[in-house]
Amino acid sequence: MIPTLILNALAVSSLYIMMASGLALIFGLRRVMNFGHGAIYMVGAYLGYTIASGMNFWAALILVPLIMSVFGVLLELLVLRPLERRQQIEVALITFGIGIVIAQIVIRIYGGTPLSVSAPPLLASSVKIFGADYPVYRLFITVIGLCSVVALAVWLNATRTGMFVRAVSHAPDVSSMMGINADRLSLLISTLSTAFAGLAGVLVGPYLSIDPGMDVAMIITCMIVVVIGGTGSIWGAIFAALIFGFVQTFGTVYLHEISVLLPYLMLIGILVWRPQGLNFGGGAE
Amino acid sequence: MSFLEISDLSSGYGKATILRNLSLSVDRGEAVGVLGRNGAGKSTLLLSIFGQTRVFGGEIHVAGTRIDRLPAYRAAHLGVSFSPQGRMILPNLTVQENLCMSLATGRKGDWNLDAVFDLFPILRERARQPGVALSGGQLQMLAIGRALMANPEVLVLDEPTEGLAPVLVDVLTEALLKVRASGTGILVVEQHHALIRAVTDRFVVMAKGQIRGGGDSADMAAEEYAPLFEL
Numbered sequence: 074m075i076p077t078l079i080l081n082a083l084a085v086s087s088l089y090i091m092m093a094s095g096l097a098l099i100f101g102l103r104r105v106m107n108f109g110h111g112a113i114y115m116v117g118a119y120l121g122y123t124i125a126s127g128m129n130f131w132a133a134l135i136l137v138p139l140i141m142s143v144f145g146v147l148l149e150l151l152v153l154r155p156l157e158r159r160q161q162i163e164v165a166l167i168t169f170g171i172g173i174v175i176a177q178i179v180i181r182i183y184g185g186t187p188l189s190v191s192a193p194p195l196l197a198s199s200v201k202i203f204g205a206d207y208p209v210y211r212l213f214i215t216v217i218g219l220c221s222v223v224a225l226a227v228w229l230n231a232t233r234t235g236m237f238v239r240a241v242s243h244a245p246d247v248s249s250m251m252g253i254n255a256d257r258l259s260l261l262i263s264t265l266s267t268a269f270a271g272l273a274g275v276l277v278g279p280y281l282s283i284d285p286g287m288d289v290a291m292i293i294t295c296m297i298v299v300v301i302g303g304t305g306s307i308w309g310a311i312f313a314a315l316i317f318g319f320v321q322t323f324g325t326v327y328l329h330e331i332s333v334l335l336p337y338l339m340l341i342g343i344l345v346w347r348p349q350g351l352n353f354g355g356g357a358e
Numbered sequence: 359m360s361f362l363e364i365s366d367l368s369s370g371y372g373k374a375t376i377l378r379n380l381s382l383s384v385d386r387g388e389a390v391g392v393l394g395r396n397g398a399g400k401s402t403l404l405l406s407i408f409g410q411t412r413v414f415g416g417e418i419h420v421a422g423t424r425i426d427r428l429p430a431y432r433a434a435h436l437g438v439s440f441s442p443q444g445r446m447i448l449p450n451l452t453v454q455e456n457l458c459m460s461l462a463t464g465r466k467g468d469w470n471l472d473a474v475f476d477l478f479p480i481l482r483e484r485a486r487q488p489g490v491a492l493s494g495g496q497l498q499m500l501a502i503g504r505a506l507m508a509n510p511e512v513l514v515l516d517e518p519t520e521g522l523a524p525v526l527v528d529v530l531t532e533a534l535l536k537v538r539a540s541g542t543g544i545l546v547v548e549q550h551h552a553l554i555r556a557v558t559d560r561f562v563v564m565a566k567g568q569i570r571g572g573g574d575s576a577d578m579a580a581e582e583y584a585p586l587f588e589l
Contacts, residue, residue: 109396226498233458233461236451236455236459237459237462239450239455240448240451243448243451244448247411247446247448248431248459249408249429249431250408250409250430250433250440250442250446250462251431251434251439251459251463251504251505252431252432252433252434252439252459252460252463252464252508253459253462254429254430254460254462273380308362320397353538
């Protein structure tokens with residue numbers, strides 16, 4: 074039972090990590106909370122459904138992040154950059170509105186009934202782990218989540234562009250005086266962020282379900298994760314996503330009566346303890 | 359037109375005007391010192407070059423390009439680089455990463471990691487440590503090194519000796535003389551008359567957001583300039 078729960082928690086955490094790290098990166102560079110991030114994820118999931126039924130799952134896994142990266146370019150060029158000098162809350166509200174519009178368009182096209190995607194044959198089986206059968210597909214999600222964290226870490230810490238991102242996230246004014254072009258980095262980060270949201274959307278299809286409320290559920294989770302992690306702190310967000318996945322998974326089983334409340338209790342508890350969030354290294358101040 | 363040409367500049371923060379119709383130019387390879395009391399607008403002058411103030415009027419040109427309406431990062435790309443007051447070293451980056459921030463300018467030249475480490479050997483020893491792990495003098499060396507990594511035509515420094523012991527002021531003076539010898543120009547705001555006299559060709563004195571006068575740095579102590587320092 075416990076090993077299965079741990080694996081489940083890791084799988085769901087992986088989705089949260091892919092979503093929240095993208096949000097935290099945008100926040101670090103632009104100081105804007107992108108409330109439309111859940112809608113991007115939703116589009117990714119529905120597009121994934123279409124491509125998986127028309128072609129196959131693997132095509133969706135590659136094509137959807139590519140298509141969604143175009144949304145990132147649009148987000149940067151049409152929203153973040155023109156509104157750069159506006160107040161954070163105004164830009165956040167605009168992204169919130171855009172998210173609602175996008176979600177409604179998706180519902181208009183696909184209808185309101187939940188859809189499901191089946192896992193590709195290669196991943197549809199299960200394996201024995203500690204004596205229990207466990208679906209290979211969930212392990213696959215965890216592996217993708219782990220790979221994306223490692224790739225992100227290497228990119229941020231071992232490349233020059235990654236170093237510039239850390240510099241701008243920490244001190245945008247100093248970085249610009251030293252010649253770092255935050256606009257160009259922001260374009261890259263927005264693209265990465267929406268591509269990751271698209272990837273999470275494709276991955277969620279065969280695991281949970283694709284339904285009209287998925288964007289709202291995900292964005293609330295992401296907000297909690299990013300705030301717990303310390304707004305703008307990438308490592309904080311990743312760690313908080315892990316905690317959130319575990320609390321949610323174990324809470325549903327062991328504290329069933331209050332499981333819905335648990336994330337909020339955790340949020341309140343952590344903010345009372347550390348108002349700045351967990352905020353390890355490289356976060357916004 | 360000079361390499362760095364500030365003409366008739368009025369700038370400040372929000373609605374407050376700090377600089378009033380200020381003009382100043384620095385040629386390639388030239389060194390200019392800016393003196394003046396606290397609140398005279400010296401830092402505002404330097405921050406205006408790097409896009410951190412609101413420009414109400416006038417123009418700033420670097421290498422013939424008007425930059426006061428361009429994004430802040432452009433100044434460093436065009437060949438002026440900044441060692442700001444308070445050093446502004448990023449604590450979440452290592453010493454070497456702080457230095458490499460300036461590589462964003464894409465400017466090539468003699469100043470690279472090795473050259474900076476030769477100028478300030480202590481930075482080589484501390485290269486892998488986080489930026490916060492340094493003493494005040496080392497932070498200042500890092501700030502100057504970081505600006506040099508941009509291979510500027512004119513290096514801009516805001517109060518480099520602030521809070522440093524006299525022996526460190528001597529070290530910095532030596533280093534800035536080497537920078538000059540390499541052909542790089544300098545625009546330095548400084549309270550230390552000795553540093554200005556040793557490092558720069560000429561000086562200007564600011565008061566109330568304007569330049570009130572100036573002359574050859576070698577003659578700074580001359581009787582005729584005494585009234586300027588009373589301002």
